[in-house]
Amino acid sequence: MRLRTLLDTDALGLRLLGGGAELERTVRGVMTTDLRDPSRYLSGGELVLTGLAWWRTPADSEPFVRILTAAKVAALAVGEAELGDIPEDLVQACARHGLPLFAVHESVAFATVTEHVVRQVSGERAGDLAAVVDRHRRLMSPGPAGGGPQVVLDLLGSDLDLRAWVLSPAGRLLAGSGPGGPALDTGTCARLATAHLAATRAGSRPPHRVTVDGTAYALFPVRGSDAAGRDIRESVLSDWLLAVEAETADWPAERLDLLHGVTQLIAVERDRRDAARTVRRRLAQEVLELVQSGAPPAETAARLRVAAPVLLPGVGAAPHWQVVVARIDWQAAGEQGADQEGAHGAAAQALLEEMLLDAPSATAERADRIAVAHTGGEAVALVPLPGRGGEDADAALQAEPLLAAVREPLAAGLAEDGRLTMGVSAAVHSAEGLRGALEEARHARRVAAARPGRVTAAGHQELASHVLLLPFVPDDVRRAFTARLLDPLRSYDRRHRAELIPTLEAFLDCDGSWTRCAARLHLHVNTLRYRVGRIEQLTGRDLSRLEDKLDFFLALRMS
Numbered sequence: 001m002r003l004r005t006l007l008d009t010d011a012l013g014l015r016l017l018g019g020g021a022e023l024e025r026t027v028r029g030v031m032t033t034d035l036r037d038p039s040r041y042l043s044g045g046e047l048v049l050t051g052l053a054w055w056r057t058p059a060d061s062e063p064f065v066r067i068l069t070a071a072k073v074a075a076l077a078v079g080e081a082e083l084g085d086i087p088e089d090l091v092q093a094c095a096r097h098g099l100p101l102f103a104v105h106e107s108v109a110f111a112t113v114t115e116h117v118v119r120q121v122s123g124e125r126a127g128d129l130a131a132v133v134d135r136h137r138r139l140m141s142p143g144p145a146g147g148g149p150q151v152v153l154d155l156l157g158s159d160l161d162l163r164a165w166v167l168s169p170a171g172r173l174l175a176g177s178g179p180g181g182p183a184l185d186t187g188t189c190a191r192l193a194t195a196h197l198a199a200t201r202a203g204s205r206p207p208h209r210v211t212v213d214g215t216a217y218a219l220f221p222v223r224g225s226d227a228a229g230r231d232i233r234e235s236v237l238s239d240w241l242l243a244v245e246a247e248t249a250d251w252p253a254e255r256l257d258l259l260h261g262v263t264q265l266i267a268v269e270r271d272r273r274d275a276a277r278t279v280r281r282r283l284a285q286e287v288l289e290l291v292q293s294g295a296p297p298a299e300t301a302a303r304l305r306v307a308a309p310v311l312l313p314g315v316g317a318a319p320h321w322q323v324v325v326a327r328i329d330w331q332a333a334g335e336q337g338a339d340q341e342g343a344h345g346a347a348a349q350a351l352l353e354e355m356l357l358d359a360p361s362a363t364a365e366r367a368d369r370i371a372v373a374h375t376g377g378e379a380v381a382l383v384p385l386p387g388r389g390g391e392d393a394d395a396a397l398q399a400e401p402l403l404a405a406v407r408e409p410l411a412a413g414l415a416e417d418g419r420l421t422m423g424v425s426a427a428v429h430s431a432e433g434l435r436g437a438l439e440e441a442r443h444a445r446r447v448a449a450a451r452p453g454r455v456t457a458a459g460h461q462e463l464a465s466h467v468l469l470l471p472f473v474p475d476d477v478r479r480a481f482t483a484r485l486l487d488p489l490r491s492y493d494r495r496h497r498a499e500l501i502p503t504l505e506a507f508l509d510c511d512g513s514w515t516r517c518a519a520r521l522h523l524h525v526n527t528l529r530y531r532v533g534r535i536e537q538l539t540g541r542d543l544s545r546l547e548d549k550l551d552f553f554l555a556l557r558m559s
Contacts, residue, residue: 356370
């Protein structure tokens with residue numbers, strides 16, 4: 001569609017501020033951003049919508065407009081809700097670069113503009129996409145009429161003779177179509193996801209072209225509504241992808257635009273599914289907060305009784321529960337505040353939800369059972385296991401099988417600067433056991449963190465027996481063990497106010513990461529190294545050894 005058509009649409013509330021000579025430009029898509037540099041998300045021809053959160057001073061306008069011009073966007077539209085009048089320096093910068101500039105009235109939501117552009121562009125690109133847009137309403141509906149991404153893929157197959165599939169970042173097949181022919185096997189799905197994640201992390205622009213077993217595929221990212229404001233390293237681990245069986249090197253721009261438009265429609269379904277997880281996420285968060293705060297078991301049990309019908313509809317018996325803890329860490333991330341830790345936890349939450357759906361024991365029903373919360377930089381999953389008087393062994397999660405099918409794609413997404421570590425608890429059958437299960441899963445994750453590899457996991461079976469038997473250790477043994485390790489540190493702290501005990505706790509909680517621990521304690525890394533060296537000198541232990549770390553961990557837990 002043309003910019004002039006947008007300007008003439010009264011319902012959009014657009015007002016032209018400059019670039020009237022360029023109104024015949026073609027709009028091929030739409031993107032909302034408040035990033036200072038959104039170039040990585042631009043492919044050309046977009047109408048860029050912004051609320052000006054990136055604008056701080058007049059000097060900010062010129063580089064922002066220069067980036068948009070280099071990316072060959074069609075126009076810039078600025079919302080008036082934040083600042084009222086559009087800054088004059090932005091108007092002048094757009095005029096210098098010949099970039100059409102629109103003001104969006106504060107009464108008009110960006111979502112309204114986005115939906116209008118997607119519908120119009122899709123309808124004009126090809127007659128067959130008119131049917132896609134018409135079914136877009138069904139895509140949004142929660143009832144049985146909604147077909148999800150399968151509706152769009154069916155049209156690509158029937159009207160354009162294109163076979164296409166939607167995959168999770170871990171390579172799980174979410175939907176697929178294409179006249180005749182078998183569905184993608186799990187091995188091909190994993191290879192496509194691996195290629196997509198590797199190309200995205202390398203900075204390549206989509207579509208990513210790859211050949212698997214002699215068949216050519218084009219890979220398009222399906223980004224959620226929040227992707228533009230997130231670290232690309234983390235958004236890539238949660239974005240879906242559209243895989244099309246075709247050699248697209250010679251495709252005209254219009255045909256590629258059609259596929260980019262299809263990904264926007266599929267993204268609506270992705271956001272809808274994320275919204276459907278809100279209730280389960282909230283239940284998991286409430287249970288996690290109760291467990292971590294040491295609430296009475298009766299209170300936690302009451303919350304579990306509320307959660308059970310939501311996570312296991314139709315199951316009368318109280319289920320067993322497992323806890324899975326996952327964490328994503330990045331090298332050279334610098335100092336990390338609470339906001340960044342929360343963002344890392346949210347990324348781990350989204351990834352863990354997908355991984356649990358990918359688990360070998362997962363069924364179609366498991367999508368309604370996953371409840372994942374996040375706290376700090378880690379994600380915590382509460383997994384119900386239906387059973388009648390005992391644990392269903394077939395349904396219980398095991399650490400290594402959980403990662404086996406997804407290790408290769410996730411390693412490609414983590415590249416050279418990321419790590420995913422995971423711990424899995426044993427099943428427990430009551431609220432009293434849930435706190436122990438959480439500690440068990442966290443300890444198993446720390447064991448996994450001590451292993452080499454980008455993607456590692458450990459289960460409860462791998463924990464030393466003394467960890468499992470801690471509640472039964474006699475008090476005098478506890479006191480002797482903790483005194484031998486911690487009393488020298490406590491005495492030193494009293495004499496010198498050195499805070500060695502808090503330093504030790506933070507160091508272990510950060511898995512021995514100097515950077516993260518120093519950032520958490522607001523210390524220079526050299527100061528942290530001095531404190532850890534003092535701890536080792538006073539106790540005769542070596543905190544680079546896993547065995548000594550475990551002893552300190554146990555001593556702190558028993559003290």
